[in-house]
Amino acid sequence: MSSTEAPEPGPGTDLDDPATDPFDAAAEAAAAITARSGVPHHDVALVLGSGWGEAADVLGETVAEIAAEDVPGFSRSGVAGHAGTLRSVRFVAADGETRHALVLGARTHYYEGRGVRRVAHGVRTAAAAGARTVVLTNGCGGLHRAWVPGTPVLISDHLNLTGTSPLEGATFVDLTDLYSARLREVARSVDETLDEGVYAQFRGPHYETPAEVRMVKGLGGDLVGMSTALEAIAARHAGLDVLGISLVTNLAAGISPVPLSHAEVLDAGAAAGPRISALLAEIVRRIAS
Ligand code: 8IG
Numbered sequence: 001m002s003s004t005e006a007p008e009p010g011p012g013t014d015l016d017d018p019a020t021d022p023f024d025a026a027a028e029a030a031a032a033i034t035a036r037s038g039v040p041h042h043d044v045a046l047v048l049g050s051g052w053g054e055a056a057d058v059l060g061e062t063v064a065e066i067a068a069e070d071v072p073g074f075s076r077s078g079v080a081g082h083a084g085t086l087r088s089v090r091f092v093a094a095d096g097e098t099r100h101a102l103v104l105g106a107r108t109h110y111y112e113g114r115g116v117r118r119v120a121h122g123v124r125t126a127a128a129a130g131a132r133t134v135v136l137t138n139g140c141g142g143l144h145r146a147w148v149p150g151t152p153v154l155i156s157d158h159l160n161l162t163g164t165s166p167l168e169g170a171t172f173v174d175l176t177d178l179y180s181a182r183l184r185e186v187a188r189s190v191d192e193t194l195d196e197g198v199y200a201q202f203r204g205p206h207y208e209t210p211a212e213v214r215m216v217k218g219l220g221g222d223l224v225g226m227s228t229a230l231e232a233i234a235a236r237h238a239g240l241d242v243l244g245i246s247l248v249t250n251l252a253a254g255i256s257p258v259p260l261s262h263a264e265v266l267d268a269g270a271a272a273g274p275r276i277s278a279l280l281a282e283i284v285r286r287i288a289s
Contacts, residue, residue, distance in 0.1 A: 015073045015117045022117050022168075025073050026124035026238075032071045033102065033129055037064035037088035042102040043133075044288045045126030045240075049107065049227060050139025051247040051269025052276060056103040059281040060091025068106035073121045076106065091281075095289035102129050109227055110162055111204040120166035120234035127238035133183065133287055134235050135243045137280065139269055140199065140225035141207070142248035143217055143255060147195070149264070150272035152279060154187055154196040155179050155244030158229040159221050162203045166234035173237045183243035183287060190282045197222025199246060201229035210254025224252050243287070247276055 013025045034040050048055060056062065068074040068084045076084035087103040104126070108118040126134050136155075147153060156179055167173065188194050200216045202208060204226035208216070216224055223246050232242050249268035250260050 022124060026128040029072050029125040030128035036066050039063060039088045039100050041130040043099040044284060045102040045131040045134045047104045047107055047122055047136050049137045050265055051249055051272055052137040054273045055277040055280040056087050056089050058277040059284055060089045063088045063090050074106050093289035094286045099288045102126055102131060110230055111226055116164055116166045119230050123231050123235040124238050127240050133241045136228045136231055137245050138225050138228050139249040139265055140223045140246045141250050141252035143222050143252050147248040149249050149268035151248045152276050153246045153248055154184050154194050155199045155246055156196040157198045159200040159219055160229040162201055166230045167237055178232055178236055178242060179244050180241045183241060186286050187283050191279055199223045199225055199228055201225055207260045208253045213252040213254050247272060
C-alpha cells in the first residue's frame with residue numbers, strides 16, 4: 001500500500017455497531033488521516049463551527065485536505081456554512097517550533113440524529129491522532145446585548161440541556177474545570193478584552209423560544225447553541241484539554257425584536273471571519289508552544 005492510500009475499514013470498527021469500541025473507530029480514523037496526510041502526529045486539534053471556517057488558512061500551510069467521507073466515521077456536513085473536510089495544517093508555534101494542527105471542518109451535530117458516537121468521533125479522533133488540546137469553536141446565540149453579532153466569547157462552563165451524554169456505560173468523568181482556566185488565560189493573553197460565559201446546549205435544530213431563553217438566563221447561561229457541550233465532555237473523557245470559543249452571531253430569541261434566521265448567522269460569521277480567524281490562529285500558536 002502506498003503511503004497516500006487510507007487503510008480499508010478494519011473489522012469491528014463500524015460506529016453504528018454497538019459492539020464496536022468507539023476508541024477503536026477513532027484509532028482507525030487517525031490512521032487514515034496519517035496515511036493521507038503523511039503527518040504521523042498532530043499536536044492540537046480545532047473544530048471549526050459557524051463563522052470560523054477561515055481560521056485554518058490564517059494559521060499556516062495546509063499539508064493535506066481530506067474529504068470527510070474518506071475518513072472512517074466522518075461524513076460531509078449537511079449544514080450550510082460548515083465545511084466537509086479535515087485538514088492537516090503545519091504552523092509555527094509561538095516558541096518558533098513547527099507544529100501540526102488537525103482542523104476538523106466536519107462536525108456532526110446531535111440534531112442530525114446519527115447518534116452521540118458520531119458527535120464524539122471528531123474529538124476522539126483528534127486524541128487518537130496525538131492531540132493533547134482541542135479548541136472547540138461554534139456560532140451561537142447570546143443573551144447579552146453587549147455581545148453584538150460578531151463578538152467572540154470564551155466558554156467558561158456549560159449547561160448540557162440535550163438530555164444525553166456522549167459517554168456510554170458507567171463512565172463517571174469529572175467535569176470540574178472542563179473548560180481549562182489555563183487555556184482561557186492563554187486566550188486572554190492574545191486579547192484581554194475577551195469576555196467569557198456559560199454555554200447552554202440545546203438539542204436543536206430549532207432555535208429556542210423566548211421562554212426557553214428566559215429559562216437559560218435563570219439557570220445562569222449566557223450563550224445558547226447546539227454543538228459544543230457534548231463534544232467537550234467527550235474530549236475530556238478522551239484526555240484532551242479543552243478551550244471553547246463561541247462566536248455570537250445573533251441575539252438569542254426574545255432578546256432581539258427580530259426573528260432569528262440562518263442567513264443572519266452566516267452573515268455575522270462572514271463579517272467577523274477575518275478578525276476571529278486571526279485571533280484563533282494566534283491563540284493556537286501560543287497553546288502549542
Ligand atoms: I449560529 O440562537 C446559532 N446557533 N440553540 N440558539 C441555538 N443555537 C444557535 C443559535 C441560537 N445561533
